[in-house]
Amino acid sequence: MKTARQPKYLRTPGRTLDAQLHLLDRQVLDVDGVPVTTVDDIEISAPPPETPIPAGTPAPTLTALLTGPVLGTRIFGGRPPSSRLIRIPWRDVADVGVVIRLGVRGEPLDADWVERWIRDKIIARIPGGRHDPR
Amino acid sequence: MILGDVLGTPVHDPAGLRLGRVADARFTMNGPPGQLLADARLLGLIVSPHSASSFLGYERTGLARPWPIAHLLRWRHRGSFLVLWADIDTIGTDTVRLREGFTAYSPALNDTGNE
Numbered sequence: 257m258k259t260a261r262q263p264k265y266l267r268t269p270g271r272t273l274d275a276q277l278h279l280l281d282r283q284v285l286d287v288d289g290v291p292v293t294t295v296d297d298i299e300i301s302a303p304p305p306e307t308p309i310p311a312g313t314p315a316p317t318l319t320a321l322l323t324g325p326v327l328g329t330r331i332f333g334g335r336p337p338s339s340r341l342i343r344i345p346w347r348d349v350a351d352v353g354v355v356i357r358l359g360v361r362g363e364p365l366d367a368d369w370v371e372r373w374i375r376d377k378i379i380a381r382i383p384g385g386r387h388d389p390r
Numbered sequence: 391m392i393l394g395d396v397l398g399t400p401v402h403d404p405a406g407l408r409l410g411r412v413a414d415a416r417f418t419m420n421g422p423p424g425q426l427l428a429d430a431r432l433l434g435l436i437v438s439p440h441s442a443s444s445f446l447g448y449e450r451t452g453l454a455r456p457w458p459i460a461h462l463l464r465w466r467h468r469g470s471f472l473v474l475w476a477d478i479d480t481i482g483t484d485t486v487r488l489r490e491g492f493t494a495y496s497p498a499l500n501d502t503g504n505e
């Protein structure tokens with residue numbers, strides 16, 4: 257191992273993203289600028305854990321941003337089962353900056369179903385809840 | 391694979407020596423063009439001997455302000471390095487094992503201190 261006392265710098269073409277710095281916990285806006293969710297985790301196309309990686313295996317790619325019911329697991333540890341996490345495909349991401357912008361509308365995504373459910377089942381039943389304030 | 395399962399995992403060399411923990415994962419967007427953005431390919435993992443918390447980006451550039459935070463984070467993450475995907479032998483739930491003869495790169499983006 258060549259230690260970090262004599263660090264080798266790796267020049268990489270293209271933009272580099274660090275998961276914790278640029279992606280995790282970022283707010284996600286849809287193409288209209290409407291908040292959709294925040295990024296709770298990331299899915300990559302790597303082999304399953306404990307699988308030896310043969311030399312020459314192509315590097316995995318980022319396949320999806322994950323969101324879901326993580327409040328409890330953030331407090332008590334662990335993470336929700338993979339099946340309960342909602343996936344926003346990377347192909348729908350248009351820009352990564354202060355926020356993550358999608359190139360699609362957020363309404364068809366499953367990521368904001370809680371907000372839609374509250375809007376349709378609770379807010380809409382409050383008198384005046386179906387139109388903009390005047 | 392879910393990245394959150396890897397962050398914070400201890401990293402060992404082929405001889406079993408503990409090198410630190412996975413502090414971050416670095417992606418490079420130089421893959422084939424996608425629908426909107428290029429594919430983000432995993433370049434490697436950033437390993438920190440002392441802390442698995444975020445660097446807040448201070449490892450990427452020569453940014454030194456605000457002075458107390460920059461120095462605190464640099465001290466907290468002293469000895470950290472970037473290991474490429476090609477040098478990773480196994481990613482497990484308890485350990486990430488590196489290949490024989492792996493190279494530890496500086497986590498800085500380049501030697502100029504600029505992003």
